[in-house]
Amino acid sequence: MKRLLLALGLIVLPLTSHASPEEAQSWGKDATLLERQTAQLINVIDMGxxxxxxxxxxxxxxxxxxxxxxxxxxxxxxxxxxDLGCIFRGMASESETQTLALLEQSDVLKARETLKRLEGMFSDAQLIAQAAAAQTPTPTLERRHQSETCPMDMEATRAALN
Structure with a gap:
């Protein structure tokens, strides 16, 4: 059922170029909420x-x-x-990859690993959203997500946003 929901979610939400700095800010807020929800799921697993x-x-x-x-x-x-466009594309791909992996997991420890990857991505997305909303250049990033096409250095990103 959840695979069907994921597929419907991808169909219902059309690709558009009408994004804006405001949408980037909203996306960052969504990342904050998703990071919190992901941490709660991890906590439940950690409690056994x-x-x-x-x-x-x-x-x-x-x-x-x-x-x-x-x-x-x-x-x-x-x-x-x-690099900002590359990061967005990488996060889009990573979202789909990790969601499908999560839906297919029967092993709780592997599900936790998948959730940890999502949690890290949502944390990173909050910084990226700030850069996008301000349309400031992002540095080359060192932290690596599953997609190796956009390497990320979170310390350099944080420095650029300060």
Whole structure:
């Protein structure tokens, strides 16, 4: 059922180039909420209880990824920093990859690993959203997500945003 929801989420949310700095800020707020929800799921696992992500959580991650795709198109169409567009595309891909992995996991420890990857991405997205909203160049990033096409250095990103 959750796979169907993910597929519907991808169909219902059309790719658009009408993104904006305001959408980047909203995406960052969504990342904050998703990071919190992900941490709660991890906490449940750490307490030794079995858990499964809710349909709302799965759709939220799907929306997050789709919005990242929209922001990549917007950034590229506005001549924004190339690495920012790359990061958005990487996060869109990572959202889908990790959500599918989470839905297919039967091993609780592997599910926790998947959730930890999502939690880290949502944390990073909050900084990226600030850069996108301000349309400031982002540095080359050192932290690596599953997609190696956009290396990320979070310390350099934080420094650039200060």
């Amino acid at each position: 209880r079995k858990t499964a992500p809710s349909e709302d959580y799965i759709l939220g991650v799907s929306r997050f990824g789709r919005t990242a795709s929209n922001l990549a198109v917007w950034n590229d169409s506005k001549g924004g920093p190339k």
